[in-house]
Amino acid sequence: MATIGVFVGSVFGGAEEVAEEVVSELKSNGHDAELFTDPSLDDFLAYRDQVALVITSTTGQGEIPENLLPLYLALNDQFPLMPALSYGVIAMGDSSYGEDRYCGGGRQFDAxxxxLQAKPVTARLDIDACVNFDAAEAALPWLQDFMKKVPS
Incomplete structure (x- = not known):
């Protein structure tokens, strides 16, 4: 089974709740998963040869939440190439804010x-708060596909 770091960006707790359910599901399927709610660059780089899963909401004008922004900026500034990293992104947003802002936090992290040459395990999941009242309910089918494809 895979070793997976789950890195969460959350403002009001919604993405963190989804991440907690995801970690629980990963563990119940035999994966070694750890949740990071205030992740550092070192936390992330520890998974550079394994699997990272970014679960993030989107703030304001399509931005990355404050607790995840330092990690994003450090990765962008230091630009450590990570060709051995397999990753997934669950992006949460609200389409009523407009297409250019919708799930912007997750789209930026995915890009x-x-x-950084990391390899997506599967396509990013965009969860629309206008459609999915329960984001975890929308994330779990995607997670099943992710777990089938993740390298172990």
Whole structure:
């Protein structure tokens, strides 16, 4: 089974709740999973040869939440290439804010990880708060597919 770091960006706790359910599901399926709610660059780099899962809400004008922003900026500034990293992104947003802002936090993280040569396990999941009242309910089917494809 895989060793997976779950890195969460949350403002009001919604993404953190989804991340907690995801970690529970990963563990119940035999994976070694650890949740990071205030992740550092060192935390993230510890998984550079394994699997990272970013679960993030989107704030304001399509931005990354404050607790995840330092990690994003450090990765962007130091630009450590990570071709051995497999990753997934669950992006949470509200489509009523407009297409250019919708799930912006997750879209930005996904794009950066691709620039760092990390390999997506499967396509990013965008969860729309206008459609999915329970984000975890929307995330769990995607997670099943992610777990089938994740390298162990």
């Amino acid at each position: 950066l990880l691709q620039e």
